[in-house]
Amino acid sequence: MKKSRIEHVKKYSMLSLVEDLGFTLIYESANYYHLEEHDSLKIRVNINRFYWYSRGFGGDTITLCQTLGLEKNPEFQSFIYTILYLEMRMYKNPHHEFKKTKKQEIKLYLPHKDINNKKVYYYLYERGISLDIIDYFINHDYLYQEAAHHNLVFVSYQGSQPVFISKRGSIKNNRYMHDLAGNDYSHCFYILHNTSQLIVTESIIDMMSLMTLTNNFKKYDYLSLNSVSHYRALFYHLEHQSIERVLLRLDNDQAGIHAVHTIVDILNKKYPSIKIDVAYLYRHKDWNDYLVYGIKHKENDIIPFLTVRYVKREKSACL
Known part of the structure; x- marks a missing residue:
């Protein structure tokens, strides 16, 4: 032919x-x-x-x-x-x-709020998330309980406008997760603290887990991709925020590792001034697994990271 x-x-x-x-x-x-x-x-x-x-x-x-x-x-x-x-x-x-x-x-509409957030607290506390972090999310309207099905509803904003909404089931071991049609995947779920350091995770629960593990979580901005396929949201935010250091905290699996390689290659080519820090968990797939395991076994001295050889200028390190 x-x-x-x-x-x-x-x-x-x-x-x-x-x-x-x-x-x-x-x-x-x-x-x-x-x-x-x-x-x-x-x-x-x-x-x-x-x-x-x-x-x-x-x-x-x-x-x-x-x-x-x-x-x-x-x-x-x-x-x-x-x-x-x-x-x-x-x-x-x-x-x-x-x-x-x-x-x-389709326009993005916020699901109706429940009269309380009891199931939100119970679910996240069982996942090891600190009460301070849960309160922070609820008080800043990043999170509430859905009236109809008692799902967790996570909301990210551009200014005061909701641009990304994700739901998660509140029942233990329930894998229900759903991003609403009309979401802006160039934005994804972003929490702005106007810092020069940005932590990137695959899920919002991983984001909250890292906040729980961090002494001063407000010294970072946070981006949850909600799927490694949305990795280009990182570059959207780099164009709109003054970020000097990107901390990639994706899952330790094939998809997460592949995404990290892709992101690092693009950062090195297009954003040479930005410092890159990559860390993987050596024993667990994601950051919430690590958090829950550490609480359950009272192990605070686990070395959670693998050094990644291609990281530019910075060795992988704890937050």
């Missing part, structure tokens, strides 16, 4: 392709979409590329077509079939049109 045919079909819009294959696009920002069926598969519109964070790979339109197509039709195992399918779609849709999903237009 001629290389020109292959290069031609790579130009077909991934957004159009996703709808052709029967999947649902979810708008994140001007340059980013993900799939309702696979929320860790992110499409970067301006370069027409995708990356599937939970599976650790990405690529061009052909790769995406074969990957998603196989969920619908085994014939997509054939490279030739895939090329012919894309050529047919480009012939039928020469302008690469796709439906503007209604989810792009």
Whole structure:
């Protein structure tokens, strides 16, 4: 098959392709979409590329077509079939049109508040979060209890406007987590203390855990990505805040380590003046696991970090 045919079909819009294959696009920002069926598969519109964070790979339109197509039709195992399918779609849709999903237009509304925050306190205290940190979140309207299902509702603001809302189940061992449609993923969950140091975590619970473990948590700003796939939120905030030091505290798993490598490479290239500090937990997957384990076993002398060789100028260290 001629290389020109292959290069031609790579130009077909991934957004159009996703709808052709029967999947649902979810708008994140001007340059980013993900799939309702696979929320860790992110499409970067301006370069027409995708990356599937939970599976650790990405690529061009052909790769995406074969990957998603196989969920619908085994014939997509054939490279030739895939090329012919894309050529047919480009012939039928020469302008690469796709439906503007209604989810792009959804406004962000705060869920109704409950009459108290009892389940919030109980859930977070069981997770080892200090009462001072829980009070801080509630008193600053970063957190409250949802009336309908008693979920924890986390809210981040730009000025006084809510721009990111995330819900978490209040029942122990309940894995329910849900980010609301209409969230601004360039912002994610950010707490501003107007400092020059920024701690980046994967989850808000990890953020609260580090605050609990830190003597003076207000000497840092905090960013929870709520998924390593949203790592570009860090660079949005670096453009809007005077940050001199970034402390990457992501999970010690394949996705977290891969994201750290990606972030460090970009920081070194585009933000050479910013100091980078990376630390992983050597015994636990995330910071809340470490906090809960330390409380349960009364171990305050655990060495929690692995030194990362490529960190620039700073060795990994405790906060």
